[in-house]
Amino acid sequence: MAWNTLDDIDLAGKRVLVRVDINVPVEDGVVTDASRIERIVPTVLDILAKGGHPMLIAHFGRPKGKVVLDLSLRVCLPALEEKLGRKVRFVETLEAAENLTEEARDADVLLLENIRFHPGEEANDPAFAARLAELGDVYCNDAFSAAHRAHASTEGLARLLPSCAGRLMQAELEALEAALGAPARPLVAVVGGAKVSTKLDLLGNLVEKVDQLVIGGGMANTFLAAQGIGVGKSLCEHDMADTAAQIIAKAQATGCEIILPADVVVAREFAEGAANETVPATECPDDAMILDAGPQSVTRIITALEAARTLIWNGPLGAFEIAPFDAATNAAAARAAELSAEGKLVSVAGGGDTVAALKRAGAADRFTYISTAGGAFLEWMEGKLLPGVAALDKVT
Template sequence: MKKLTIKDIDLSNKAVIMRVDFNVPIGKDGKVSDDTRITAALPTIKYAVEKKAKVILLSHLGRPKGSFDPKYSLKPVAEHLKNISGLNVVFVPHVVGEEVKEAVKNMKVGDVLLLENTRFHPGEEKNDQELAKAWAELADIHVNDAFGTAHRAHASNVGIANFIPSVAGFLMEKEIDFLNKVTYEPDHPYIVVLGGAKVSDKIGVITNLLNKADKLLIGGAMMFTFLKAQGLKVGSSLVENDKLDLAKRILEQAKEKKVEIVLPVDAIVAQKIEAGVEKKTADLKDGIDDGWMGLDIGPKTIKVFEEALKNAKTVVWNGPMGVFEIEDFAGGTKAVAEMIAKIKGTTVIGGGDSAAAVAKFGLESAYSHVSTGGGASLEFLEGKDLPGIRSIADKKK
């Protein structure tokens, strides 16, 4: 089902309340240290301004537990937005109330207001209808451009839609289009690359995509649960012992469905997760010695993965291959990022750590789409119905 977008409505002289995802890191100097999410929201904000709307922005930052906490204030975000956009951005240090109403009343066409962190109000995460109504009363239209919170039913992304029409911003539209394609109508061969620490985080994705993918490539710490399930020695590597039966079941299901699961054949191992420690390559069929743990995929695995990805038409990647934050164990993640970047078909990076990794290697623009939502993209790939998407109005047939 296609969703209504900001382009489908007349914005002229309208007040627009827009949920964006400005959940960005703030450095020790009190300034924004990575503005990827802010720049991602700019096209929607600027479009509304160009179409002569008044724009009221809502976002959360961090997890302030429903009350004011200065370290999670959006004030530095407002300053940064003003500097990079050239727009007339005014910060309102309140979430809701008389000061907010007054600020909205004083707005001129083309002005942008950023209200304080939505999570400073205890009603935000409870999808409190009174709070949602108070926000809805400030505007004519709700624009949802925060895909990162699409898997949560909060007052600012879902609640407001009960009172005024809700449409998708450009970022939300792009996320829905690409994730729809890879979840429901991928071109084949379709290859899914999964990494990260835990099998338990990815069960839903694996189960859903076993019905669609041609191959599953598994790296990251989660590979050791699969390897141990096959009776291999994994030393001190991270293993979810309570998920060994599940791993066996997944391997059996894959066989039944004729989906090839490609597991690593070697790993970079060390005794500590630290930079500069002694490391070596372990052949996984011989097992990993006690006291040593696998912290990245090895050079032979990189070749195996490269071969497996060769003719792919669709690739989805979620989760790093190793502890990529430490240079010594970043080789596998970097190699996978580079091989997926060369693929001519549809390539989707599933947010979270994978998005951080491709940014670290300067490859963001090499893929069809890098998702802005880790948890939301995972749930979409699981085939779940996300409340933050469901609440956006559908296009009439």
């Protein structure tokens, strides 16, 4: 796919509708983590530098097409103004946006009230999208995290105005293209987490694309059980054994090597500092549960990383939330970060607990790219076409 960026469209004097994701955590009326706001700053400042007039369109929470005052985007104004270093004018309703004075239209930055207050947004209603399109001259999508939703402000609007990707969207798409579209090989994927059932599409797509697939966390237990290996009281989806076996067979057919734990760390209780032991993966005691990959497994994973040119990472290798069961995730992540910092590895990570696990390991800052897009990142990795991305395609 090919898409325009902010460099491909003349923005001088243009009103630019910018779809952003500033769905930030709030406590007592104050934004507690402005990371998502910080990530849209380059796009907004770029538009201003090019002479454009940005109107930010965003959602906040799940009001389900109704006005919910507790979910007003007004709460984001102080953080937005602080991060942008300039005044942001809040537009309370769509009707107000349609009747702005010329002075207001030319204001540095406008923020439209929560777009999900309108039922036409999530319904991707053509008439609602047309109303939005009347507000601007150019559409810019900088919300990859919402690109898997075919909503009016993510998909419908993009087909009605000259459209482009913002800097954050551009960085995300380029990172994902480097990871799966045309990766340097060998390509290794690390997939962890609790359940195989939540990542069937992901695993099915990856075994056709990657050279080696490392499976960790509770998912690994299901794959071990599928091979007739006892996993004691471990988290395990025994009813997914046939599916796991099918994935193993598919990997063999496509030439993908699946790397499962050779040794495991087991304990009788899931608690900080719980008494534990390391045993071969084939020898988990009946009264114990597997909570992490063992040192032999980590060595094998690191060997794969050191031979790789590209890494995709989604999910932890063990119960990373508590020590000592974070050891495998921490060690593998640290080595991946080192290789990335040395320019030997292109590493792209994202989805769910992944960001938290890599931050806990002190490795996130040195990965090539960390996606905070959650569901959109996973759907891309599953090989699905995201509506918000497809709508930006210059061919469409």
